[in-house]
Every structure is written in structure tokens, then in C-alpha cells.
Amino acid sequence: MPAQTNITPRSKDYAQWYQDVIACAELAEPANVVKGCMVIRPHGYAIWEKIEDDLDRRFKATGHKNAYFPLLIPLSFLAKEAQHVQGFAMECAVVTHSGLRAVDGKLEVRNQLEEPYVVRPTSETIIGHFFSKWIDSYRDLPLLINQWANIMRWEMRTRLFLRTTEFLWQEGHTAHATHEDSQAEVLRMLDVYRDFAHEVMAVPVIRGVKTANERFAGAIETRCIEAYMQDGKALQAGTSHDLGQNFGKAFDITFQNKTGQREHVWQTSWGVSTRLVGALIMAHSDDEGLVLPPKLAPIHVALVPIWRKPEEQARVLEVAERVAKELREDGLEVVLDDRDDVRPGEKYYHWERRGVPIRIELGPRDIDAGVAMIKLRVVPEGTDPKAAKKTIPLADIGVSIGKELDAFQAFLFERAKKRMHDSIVKVDSWSEFEKVFADQGSRFVLAHWDGTTETELAIKEATKATVRCLPYPEDVPGFDPRETGRCVKTGKPSAQRVLFAKNY
């Protein structure tokens, strides 16, 4: 089936643009036949695999080990932590039967289970159960586990990658002897996520602490990284939770300390999901389609050989194959597009829409001159279109392309960072606040807030903007958390500005 090629401009309909970019790059599609689910197609899954690989290395380097726990969770487990069940009960898929039978040619359920199971919406409860078996002494701590798994949350409004009934994720679950230790883990893993977002996704993020209202159900504190999308909205890209002793007490996870007394463990959990792919798309892509940072691009280079006369074809292809081989030996993924029933222009278009960072054009005259023409997927705004193409020597082409990819990775990060920083604004009056968030508007707003959930919800009700976090000062230029003031909505005293935005 030929892929969709039409992309609605961002300025016209941002939500449609997002869907079009995904369709044109063949990253994923709605499953439709399975409520709110998606199919992750090969090009989209290849991005997720690169995300997994890099994060997995970072988790292992910080001492975590992977394990695998059951998909199904007994109903009674979910009920054990009061906050937790409140947060997830409404959106759980429930398994009630263990077989089917044909009745009058139609399939019906059979074998009702004594106790239903839920498909895991997150695994604190089932993992808590096993931690209680595995942990006995302070010598068993810290216990640092990660799981790569599928998760199911019955969502009403779904959007590819960003919010789907089933999604893929990793969930870290750790247990510690002291609150000091578990708090350090929460901070450590949040920084792992921040480093990954910056270094690999080229997406700048703001670290921060969530309000009580936005906290994970069952946590005593939730920290997050918030990313800036091109429409001014925020996307929560990862969270790291201080679970205190809540699950330790609910699942009776205790250890004997060095003085021989039994204590409940202190726990953390932290996760990122396939929604990172959505963040990636929204942060970098443009009206021509997908844009990917080289470190997550399944294909780094699209090599398009060009010939007019048949006798040129063999000669150009021979050199093209040599170039492709050289680049592959440097660890790059190269597609040599030698289709002979497709014109070069169509090929350019095809690979552009799929976010390939660099295109190499190679024709007979280039070969005679010992050069190739390259074009980056994106050039800085205002670049003369003619200057967008560069000529590079064929000798040592691997080194040149490597440098171009590094520079492209850095360019995307700087561009996204500038967008985010340009967006940040301090707002001190309610009328101005309403104006920023009117209609589809959003940006990163630093405003005073009286600290109550009541006001937070009233602001959301009025503007759709929410408190994204109490940001880390070093992540927000010009932000001083010591600056007190008056709540933008109620005028009551405020201890500090917080970050507001509409969000995905």
C-alpha cells in the first residue's frame, strides 16, 4: 500500500499535522479494531528499539537489572494501596474468563475465574508482592530492578504514541533501607532521563516536582521531565516517584536492619514509554514530515544515485555501492535507493518524509570530480536554499558524514532549546494569563500560584493550563525560586513561581 504523502501544515491544524507526519513516515497506525490501541510499524518500532537500547545501557550502568513479572494482577493486590487503586481502577482491562466455546457457530466465553485479574496498568503491586518474598535483610538492599513491558490503561481519548490503551514502557522498581537512599535514587533516575532526552533525543527538558494533584497514585512525591512541543504545549516525558513506605506497608515488605529490628523498605518507581516517540516527532518535525536526530534515526543516510543514460547507471551504482559499504563500516545505517522506476525527486521526497538526516546525491559528474552532493534534512532558518546543499569529497566520506551527523544532532538540540527558552514567559496578571492560553494558545508560563489544589483546578477549568511542575531553577533561565509573590488567579500569597502550560 503506498504511504500517505499529504501533510497538513502545522499552522493550519497542529493535531492533524502530527497524524499526517506519522502516516507519511509509516511509523504507526490506529488499530481501530482494538479500542484505542495502535500498531507500531517497522520504521516507528526501529526508533523505539534505539530508545530501549540506549536507556537499557544507562540503567545497567547505574546498577539496575532487568526482570519480568506477570502481565495479570489479582484484583485483591490492586486494592491494597488505597491511593493507587483510586488512580487506576477506572481504566483497568479485566480478565474474567479463561476459555471460549462455540455456541450456534458463535464464540462465547467460558470458565469464569474465581478472582478476576487486571491487565497491568503499572506493576507496583505485583512487584511489591515479590519484593516481600525476596527481601529479608539489609544485605538484600538496595534492590534495583527494571522491567520492559506492555501496559494497558483504558483511555477515552487516544492519540498515536502519546496516549494509547496499550503502550510499551520500562518501569524501574527499587527498594532501599532508608528514605535518604530512595530519594537519591529518585533524583538519579530523573537525571538519567534528562541526560537521555538531551544527548540522544536532542529534546531539552525541564526537571521539576509535580503538585499533589498531578502526583502518581500511591507516591509521596513525583518528579518529572517536561518537554516543550512546537505548539507551545508541554509533554511529560518521564517520571520518577518517591513511593515512601506506602507499598512497603501495603505489601509488608520488611527487612532486618543492622541492629536486628524489622523495618519497612523505602521504594521508588520510574518510567518512560512509547510516548517518547511522540515527543520526538512533535519536537523536531516540520511541514515536510518527520525529522529525527541521528542518534535515534533508523536510517542515517539515503544515498540516491543519479544517471540519465543507461551506460552511466552501472558506473554510478558501482561507486554508490562502495560509498554505502564505507559508511556502513563506520556503523551507519545507509539505504542505497537504486530503484530504476522512480525518479530522483520522488526518492528525495520519500526519504525526507521518513526523517532521514542526510541525503547523498551521486551522479556521473560528481564521480568525475571525486565528490558527492549532500543535503541535510533541515538547515537553519534563513539559509539560502542553494546553500542548503554541500559538496563533499568522496575521499574519507565516512569522516565527513560522521561530522555532519554530529553537527546535525547538536543543531536539532539547540534549535529545540531556543524554541523552549523563547517560549518561557513570566505572567503576573490573570488577564494576561488568560490571553496566553486563549483558544489553541500555549507557552511555558512562570506564574505565581497559591499552592492549593482548588486553585490549580480552577485555573485548569478556566484555561486548560495546568501546573506542569515546580521546576529545577538551573533548567529555567531567569527563574528564581526564592521570589515570592501573589497567586495569578486568587491574589493569595505565593511561595514561588511554578511552570504552567497546556499539556499532552
Added chain:
Amino acid sequence: MPAQTNITPRSKDYAQWYQDVIACAELAEPANVVKGCMVIRPHGYAIWEKIEDDLDRRFKATGHKNAYFPLLIPLSFLAKEAQHVQGFAMECAVVTHSGLRAVDGKLEVRNQLEEPYVVRPTSETIIGHFFSKWIDSYRDLPLLINQWANIMRWEMRTRLFLRTTEFLWQEGHTAHATHEDSQAEVLRMLDVYRDFAHEVMAVPVIRGVKTANERFAGAIETRCIEAYMQDGKALQAGTSHDLGQNFGKAFDITFQNKTGQREHVWQTSWGVSTRLVGALIMAHSDDEGLVLPPKLAPIHVALVPIWRKPEEQARVLEVAERVAKELREDGLEVVLDDRDDVRPGEKYYHWERRGVPIRIELGPRDIDAGVAMIKLRVVPEGTDPKAAKKTIPLADIGVSIGKELDAFQAFLFERAKKRMHDSIVKVDSWSEFEKVFADQGSRFVLAHWDGTTETELAIKEATKATVRCLPYPEDVPGFDPRETGRCVKTGKPSAQRVLFAKNY
């Protein structure tokens, strides 16, 4: 929690031995609270990750791409292929509701779904649905997709890794323009599995064709690799199915051929699962615990420093750390066991039970002599226990250890191959056949069979032995498929001998 340390000898109770090996190595444990499920613990999961990595490379090298399809399958999809639904309906977990509510402090299900979903027992149906959307022209073929996923089949009798309600696997799904192409794919992927089993798992397998009775539900032919376990039983380690046009017709997957006509595609599917970990354990382990081939061992070397006087400790540890660093730079996983409250003997025992291929002992006198003592996890039967330890120079220790690991990998394969070949026997009388399979007995038996399902089932009923496959002649020494004869049970004419064994 201290790990179990007691292992029942194989000769006493093979099934208990298997469980003990797993418990002592902390590979996995029954979930109990979730019917028939298991928790894969970090040491077990690390083996599975290595299996995944290697196979994934092989799939990609043969042109396959990974994708991800929904966990849930609409009931109506399952019903579309008549054989398929018969094969799986009895063991499907069924999702009937999408939420919970608290009633009198107890959780109850709410939001009954219009159409229930099954948790995928395999994905031919849901993938078939999407193939029908993606395939339109012969240019879209072959379509070569693989999925890494969790699977659920409600099993009555479960056994860690070998048969669990939920398991992890990969499932390849491909579509082709001709039966010739799809048949070639079936053979190609079976050989990928065979190569992996031999080269990486060090487990010899026999390739073959399944009987109609043992065929995958919905396939027109199923091929398999059968591995030999130490108790004489067979373990089906992987399958590759020729699906013909069965799912193509059920899901209306058609393409326009080069002459402009529409045809149904020809499909294959193939898979291996976490049961490979069970095969690995049963093939190599012994009464001292887990034995692992180096290519799948999460830890290659356990380095145990030895000191008596406190003043020796620092000196020995310094050299041990240098050795560990050198080995790690060679890409080996090394654990330096420097616990100072555990005696060396206990450490040896600890790492032996976890299947670490090589132990290095390093004491002050070794260092003075510029050597280290090594011990392989297993030595050839009949080796003088004193000769089981070797002295190797510290200079170039990385090269020496690398050679030892290669030799150990080869040794395990040869040992397992000899066991399998020694087991194979031709049996021509029913009384002899019954004797081989009496009580717990099993071996690989080549016997004549009249080719009917009726006789196959009668033999199974009488002896618990089943036809494992019609083997590839090159995989079975002394086997000539042209040799006709008389069925060992009925005396009716037989076209060829087939492979019988009890199986897991």
C-alpha cells in the same frame, strides 16, 4: 532472601532436579498468585536477553523487521480461521470489562465490553488483519515482519520456562507472492533456529516435519527443531509453519500480481520462546546446578581472591581488580567476589550453582609466581579431579580465558551431541518399544509407523511417546528415509521410520 542450595540428583527425581537447579540459580519462580505464571528473575532474564539479542541479529540479517501489534484480539478475528480457533479457544484468557469500582469496600468489575477480547495466544489473526491493509501489489511482497511479545495460553499443568500461562517469545509473520517463496522462508527460518541452537545454545537439534496431528492449528505444514534432554525426552525448541493461503483467505489478504490479477498471499509464521531457557537448563546442567554455554552466560568469569592474613588482602585485591579490568576490556562479564565475610569455598559453590563457566582463584603465592588457578564449571567425565584445575599465566590472561571459553562452548556442544546420538536407537518390535518407554524411560527411537493419526494416538496412549517428527536425514546418523518397513504398533506398511520420544 538466601537462595535455595539443595539440589536433588537427576537420578533420583529428574523433575525435582530441574526445579532445584532453577531455584538455586535464582533464574525464575512460580508466580502462584497468578495462575501458571512465573517471575523471571534477573539471572534468568539476562539469559533470555542474550537469546533475544543473538536471534534478533539473525532475523535482521535475513531481511526481517520488527513491529508491534495489539495484545488484545477481537473474538470475531479468532473465529475466522476454523482450525485456528479450534486449536486455541480452550486456553484463551478473555477480557470482558474495562474498569473496576468499589462496592462495600470490595472491587467489582464494571463497563462490560460489547465484544470481548482475548489476550493473544499467538498473533496470526490480528497481524493478518493488518497485512490485508498493507498489501496491495506484488511490489509489497515479500513482507517480512517479526514481533517480540508476551503471549498467554491458559495451561493446566505448568512448569517453569517449559510451559507457563504467560511466556515471552518472538513470532515471525511473513507474506509471499508464491508458495515456492513461502516454503523457502519456512526452511530458511528453521535453519536460522538450528544454527542458533548449535552455535549459541550448544544444544544439538534434529530438524523435521511434524505429523498432521502435531501441526500448528491453521498451518498446512509445521517444521520443528527437536532437542534431546538428559532424561531421554525431547523438547520442541522452535517451529516454522507453512500457513499456505489459510489466513490469506480468512483475512482477505490479496495482491495484484504482475499480470494484473488479484491473488491471495502465501504466509509463514515461526517462533521460539522462553522455553529455550528450559531447554538450555535441561541440556547442560548437572547435580551441582546450572551449566551455561559461554555465549549465553550472563557472567563468564567468577574471580575469587584468596588471602589469609589481612596484609595480603590489599595486595591480592589490587591484582584481582587489574585482572577483572583486563577481562572486561575483552568484552567478558566478570564478577569479582571480594566479600570479606564469606569463605572462598562458599563463593565457589555460589557461582557454580549459577552456571558461571570459569572460576579464577587468585592468592598471594599465585601472584608471586605470576599465575592464576582456573577451574571450568564442567570437565570431561573421567577427568582426574586434581587435573580439573589449571594454572595459567597472568600475562595475556584475557587471551587464555578467551580460548578456554571457546573450548568450553565447543565441549558442551559435543557432550550434548554425543548424548543425543548415543540415545538414538532403531526399534522394530512393539515389546521392545514398550520397554524403552516403560515407567520414566525415554530415548530417541527411530521406528516404523503406518502414517495414521489413529495409530499415533494409540501409541501415545500406550506409552506416552509421540511422533516428534519425520526427521531430516542429515541430522540423524544412520537414518535412511528410503527404508520402508512395517509399523511397530499395527504391522501395516510404513513408508519410512519416524522419530519417537516422550516430550516436554
